[in-house]
Amino acid sequence: MIRLVVFVILVVALGYGFSWLADRPGDLSLVWEGRLYQAKLIVAASGLIALIAGVMIAWWLVRTVWTSPHSVTRYFRARKRDRGYQSLSTGLIAAGAGNALLARKMAARSRGLIRADQEPLINLLEAQAALIEGRHDEARAKFEAMANDPETRELGLRGLYLEAKRLGANEAARQYAEKAADSAPYLPWAAQATLEYRSQAGRWDDAILLLEQQKAARVVxxxxxxxxxxxxxxxxxxxxxxxxxxxxxxxxxxxxxxxxxxxxxxxxxxxxxxxxxxxxxxxxxxxxxxxxxxxxxxxxxxxxxxxxDSAVDRLKRAERLEALRPNNVESLLVVAQAALDAQDFAKARAKAEAAARMQPREAAFLLLADIEEAETGDQGRIRHWLAQALKAPRDPAWVADGFVSDKWLPVSPLTGRLDAFEWKAPFGQLEGPIEDGSAVSIDTALKTLPPVRETRPESPANDHRIIELERAATIAEAARPAPAAAPKPGLPATASKQPEPIAAQPEPKPFYGMPDDPGVRNMKAEPEPKTRLRLF
Missing domain, CATH: 1.25.40.10 (Tetratricopeptide repeat domain)
Structure with a gap:
């Protein structure tokens, strides 16, 4: 465009100059070696311009002939380079599309047309082709060669980092990322990976320093x-x-x-x-x-x-929080828990029911179950509230990448991502009861709440004493000797004491009782012995 403007300006200037000379006619005289040469002024100007143009044309022809060998060589070299870059472009497109055969073919053609030291993208194409074909060792060698070249160091380090992540070599990946971040903190992938690695290791000072470098480099x-x-x-x-x-x-x-x-x-x-x-x-x-x-x-x-502080003082502090944020579920639950600790069951139950009515969720029904256990101890009512808690949506928690934690963590334990935890309801929670799919209602739960059963628990001391007395009576009966048999008439007293022959002795009866059980006695054959122990 600039050349066209200059050409137009030159033509206009020449035309204006010739018109100016035509309006002012005159003669031009030249005396050279005793001869007088005369010509019109316009003719002399035209001849001078023609002479200059002829000299320029002659110089261009001489220069073209003189530089023709170099021009021919440069033409073929440029044509060869263009073909090489065309092959390189085709190979990179093929590698991106996953065509390993075409990528390998274009890489070989590019290496034959372009020197690899002049165009480092050939190493990248060969590395990509090797990755597609599954030859990871060759790909890592190419990436290491690129990492040693200052021009392609960042590209080689990224390739080595990705390969280390693929193999699960986290320590090697960390070293590659830190090396890239130290030399080029403006690289987002290196800075982010290094920041996450330092955070996982608890190196908070180094992580903060790297974050400042990223901020200065405007990476984040x-x-x-x-x-x-x-x-x-x-x-x-x-x-x-x-x-x-x-x-x-x-x-x-x-x-x-x-x-x-x-x-x-x-x-x-x-x-x-x-x-x-x-x-x-x-x-x-x-x-x-x-x-x-x-x-x-x-x-x-x-x-x-x-x-x-006493439980009453804690209840007052909880009520102060409720005054700061009234009509809030968390405020009601805090007051209900504090009232339960203070044994103010009426207030605890009222606040817990209000929280469940405002937002029926797991914590409210579990708190109602705790109140029921502390106040009445009725297992039926406790199980009723626990069943409602199972049906209710889950409480909010710290969630990161599907991992639920009971406390906040700076880094996700699954992915290592910084600032990943959010306070929200966990994924996959139940939105309503299992039976009919309707929402959990505190009014329905109160209507179906079973009444309190009146129980008269016996004194544990009395139960224990009765058990000990029964055991003592049983042991005394087992240890009491059987009464001696009366001697037969007509025999001396000593004869009755002699044992009978072995053949005449009856066989022992089998014993089926417990180790401390005397067995079943025949009440008709043997009267019940008297004992001094009384059970009641």
Whole structure:
């Protein structure tokens, strides 16, 4: 385009110049070697321009002839290179489509037309073809060669990382990812993998440093980087809570500044402040978190803030939480649990039923079963509430990649993903009862609740005494000797004491009783002996 504009401007300038000379006629005289040469001015200008054009054409012809061997060589070289790049492009497309035969053929053709040191993509094509054909050793060799080349180092490291992940060599994959992240922190895959590996190993300081590098390189957005930093600070605060409460408090407070409504950070900050006897500040943090989003762990931490409080004092603290967020399921459940601990069964039952009426779920019915056990002890009513709990939807929990945890974790134990846990209902929960598929209703459960059975349990002491007396009577009867037989008339007393012949002795009767059982006695043949022991 620029050349066309220059050409048009030049033509216009020449035309204007000739018209200007035509409007101003004159003669041009030249004396050379004693001769006088005269010509019109317009003719002289035209001849001068023609001479310049002829010189330029002659120079172009001479230059073309002079450089023709090099031009011919360059033409064939460019044609060969174009064919090589065409083969390389076709091979990469074939490798992406999974055509191993065509990819291998195009790789060989590309290597014959282009030098591999001039075009490193040939190594990539050969590695991809080897992966498709299942020759992983050859592919790893190609990736190692690319990793040693500064131009293709990042590509080779990624290939080696993926191969290590495929083989399950997590340590080797971690080393490749960290090597790539150290040399190029702007690579998203390397930075993310290294961040997850360092988080899994508990290297929170290194993970935070890498996150700052990613933020500076603009690999992650500012908002995402701040949330991840808050998660890492919370995880580090959790590790410091036992040994360094002050450091845990600082990290958790910083995390709350980055993520205002992050429940784990608020809980850790409050526990660290409790250890420093700063109850008012810790309570303020928990109250703010409770206002943002009621969470059962926040409620338990707030109610059990002071170990020396009585059950009534804990109930008052739970009622304060309810006042902050009235008409909330979590508030009602916290008050119901505190009332149960304080033996205020009427309030506990009323709050638990209100929570079940507002949101019928597992925790409300289990709490009703606990109240029933503590107040009445009726097994029928307890089993009734347990059956309702089985039918009700499950309570929210910390869920990550299908894994349900009873506490928050910074990293998913299944995939290693950072900040994967969410507070929500687990997957695959039952939406209603099993029998008819309708929703669980607290009103229906109350209507079908069996009445309380009146039982008179006997005194355990009396039952134990009766059992001991019966056992003593049985042992005394077994140990009592049988009465001696009267001597026969006409025989001396000594004769009656002599034993009868062995043949005349009767066979012993078999014994079928327990080891301490005297057996069944014949009441007609032998009267019942008297004993001093009385059972009643």
């Amino acid at each position: 957005e500012k908002q995402d980087a701040e949330r991840l930093r808050g998660v890492l600070l919370t995880a580090r605060a959790g590790d410091k809570l036992e040994g360094d409460p002050a450091g845990a408090r600082d990290d958790a407070m910083h995390a709350l500044k980055l993520i205002a409504d992050f429940e784990p950070a608020a809980i850790i900050a409050a526990k660290a402040l409790f250890r420093d006897d700063k109850l008012r500040k810790a309570a303020s943090i928990l109250e703010q978190a409770w206002k943002a989003g009621p969470h059962p762990e926040i409620g338990r931490t707030y109610v059990l803030a002071r170990s020396g």
